Amino acid sequence: MRIDKYLWCVRYYKTRNMVTEACKKNHVTVNGQVAKPSKEVFPTDKVTFRKDQITQIITVLDVPENRVAAKLVDMYRRNDTPAETYQHLELLKLSKEHYRKNGTGRPTKKDRRDIDEFGNEIGIESQENE
Structure with a gap:
């Protein structure tokens, strides 16, 4: 799944356009490399992005089919932010x-x-x- 779609599906961003803008500003990295919006993510990938003046660190546990409910987000990612x-x-x-x-x-x-x-x-x- 594309990184822009993944971050939208796990509800870190409200729209995919917001994720795309963050990727263009180099605020999103996957496994330590700056990611374009079309970068594919797989389970065990470490995603780091800057949002709301803090750097979020998450680990991809699974890839959802489409946008998930807020209660189900923890099934698809692990939050490693200190x-x-x-x-x-x-x-x-x-x-x-x-x-x-x-x-x-x-x-x-x-x-x-x-x-x-x-x-x-x-x-x-x-x-x-x-």
Whole structure:
């Protein structure tokens, strides 16, 4: 089975076009070699691809006939991605939320003054004061 169809069948990508784009950007490798979308995969192949800022590593256990249900995905692949990569992704999400909550919009004048005042307290001068 083609690598683009396989990754689509085991539900890592929503569309085959997304897998094709990832292959063209050299984000997908099979057994350590960069894969084109038409690369054939077989059981025991190790597939590595970059998605959502983490590098996923999976081992092909079997090749499905067509797209499978989410509950049946584990029959066709084994996820060898280290646990710390998922923890790193969680830290990235938390760090983005820490600075500014989603949906709060642009900083107000008061927010801007507070930011400038905080920068002055720790010794960072604003570019406007130069």
